[in-house]
Amino acid sequence: MEQDFPPGPLAVYLHIPFCLSRCGYCSFFSAPFSIRAKTGYLKLLHREIDLFCNAKPELVWAASIYFGGGTPSLLNPDEVNALCGRFQKAPEAEITLEINPLQITENYLTQLGQTPVNRLSIGVQSLDDADLRYLERRHHSAQIPDKIKLCREFGYVNLSLDLIYGLPGSDQDSLRRNLERFLALNPEHLSAYLLTLDEESALGRKLRHGEAPELPGEDNLAAQYAVLRQTMLDAGYEHYEISNFCRPGRASCHNLAYWTGQPYLGLGAAAAGFLPPRRYTNPASMEAYARQIMQGTFMPHAQICDAEHLRKDYLMMGLRLTDGIDLAEYRERFGCDLADEKNKEITRLSQLGLLELAGTRLRLSSAALFVSNSVIGELL
Ligand code: SF4
Numbered sequence: 001m002e003q004d005f006p007p008g009p010l011a012v013y014l015h016i017p018f019c020l021s022r023c024g025y026c027s028f029f030s031a032p033f034s035i036r037a038k039t040g041y042l043k044l045l046h047r048e049i050d051l052f053c054n055a056k057p058e059l060v061w062a063a064s065i066y067f068g069g070g071t072p073s074l075l076n077p078d079e080v081n082a083l084c085g086r087f088q089k090a091p092e093a094e095i096t097l098e099i100n101p102l103q104i105t106e107n108y109l110t111q112l113g114q115t116p117v118n119r120l121s122i123g124v125q126s127l128d129d130a131d132l133r134y135l136e137r138r139h140h141s142a143q144i145p146d147k148i149k150l151c152r153e154f155g156y157v158n159l160s161l162d163l164i165y166g167l168p169g170s171d172q173d174s175l176r177r178n179l180e181r182f183l184a185l186n187p188e189h190l191s192a193y194l195l196t197l198d199e200e201s202a203l204g205r206k207l208r209h210g211e212a213p214e215l216p217g218e219d220n221l222a223a224q225y226a227v228l229r230q231t232m233l234d235a236g237y238e239h240y241e242i243s244n245f246c247r248p249g250r251a252s253c254h255n256l257a258y259w260t261g262q263p264y265l266g267l268g269a270a271a272a273g274f275l276p277p278r279r280y281t282n283p284a285s286m287e288a289y290a291r292q293i294m295q296g297t298f299m300p301h302a303q304i305c306d307a308e309h310l311r312k313d314y315l316m317m318g319l320r321l322t323d324g325i326d327l328a329e330y331r332e333r334f335g336c337d338l339a340d341e342k343n344k345e346i347t348r349l350s351q352l353g354l355l356e357l358a359g360t361r362l363r364l365s366s367a368a369l370f371v372s373n374s375v376i377g378e379l380l
Pocket residue numbers: 018019021022023026027028030069070071
């Protein structure tokens with residue numbers, strides 16, 4: 001297949017969809033774990049890499065690799081190594097593995113030390129046991145400090161923790177207490193997501209039938225977001241993206257590729273990729289994914305994005321960064337001047353204190369971060 005693929009190195013995402021059990025709030029594509037299912041899936045994944053590699057060998061030049069899920073730590077380190085070995089890696093490539101806290105053991109980390117994984121993203125979600133029970137997570141908060149200590153002992157100096165906030169009954173004080181426990185673990189990075197219950201999730205269905213407690217109201221959630229931001233800033237973290245905080249220099253290189261409109265390769269069932277001008281999403285079904293790969297198809301139903309589509313994507317993603325977008329770069333990419341085209345909107349949103357224009361950078365104000373979608377929507 002003749003393709004005009006972008007030059008590498010690329011951000012590479014590998015989706016490992018297996019989970020030991022289904023968390024009540026989850027609506028991601030995931031599949032029940034078995035060794036047999038995993039082995040079959042890995043064969044498909046390697047075959048998909050072959051397909052891309054045959055089309056253009058440079059596509060397997062990785063700037064970063066991200067094992068996401070599902071539960072990628074259900075891969076044994078040999079399997080992680082075999083996948084990483086398929087890519088030529090840029091020097092100092094960031095290689096992240098999402099890991100379930102319960103899978104952080106001496107044995108696993110010893111073996112993981114033989115792989116190029118250099119960043120762990122740990123699904124802590126909360127350090128309050130009532131929250132963990134509500135979220136149907138299998139770990140307890142008291143287990144986490146020792147797990148983090150173990151990671152440090154094994155030399156991991158770049159740890160990202162996930163936090164889910166905005167649970168029923170939560171407020172600014174409960175979030176503050178939770179954050180204090182997270183901060184005591186001194187992570188390099190924190191991803192803090194507001195709980196949203198998709199209708200497809202078990203908790204979402206219960207909520208719809210009045211069998212689960214209501215989520216907090218908007219004002220409460222906005223106040224919690226303000227506490228999140230201020231607490232993290234006070235603790236010396238950079239707030240670099242709407243939901244992400246880091247120690248200086250520890251922003252996620254992989255995710256920055258998404259937010260700055262760089263190309264990325266998505267591999268595995270339900271994975272999405274962007275090889276400009278194409279966007280594609282693999283089927284969120286094991287059977288359909290297997291069929292696709294066995295037929296030798298990659299980038300199924302890829303959408304060829306026109307300039308307008310690429311421009312809107314760039315704005316939607318770039319304005320998620322607290323640094324915003326560079327208007328000079330925007331002009332270079334799209335051949336038009338945003339400040340001229342959207343002059344009326346930019347002026348009005350700036351007067352409302354929702355946008356800031358600093359030099360050539362246009363960014364959301366801190367007041368707009370919690371309502372980013374509606375503000376960004378006005379600029380599209
Ligand atoms: S939240 Fe994560 S671990 Fe839980 S079911 Fe969803 S993908 Fe699996």
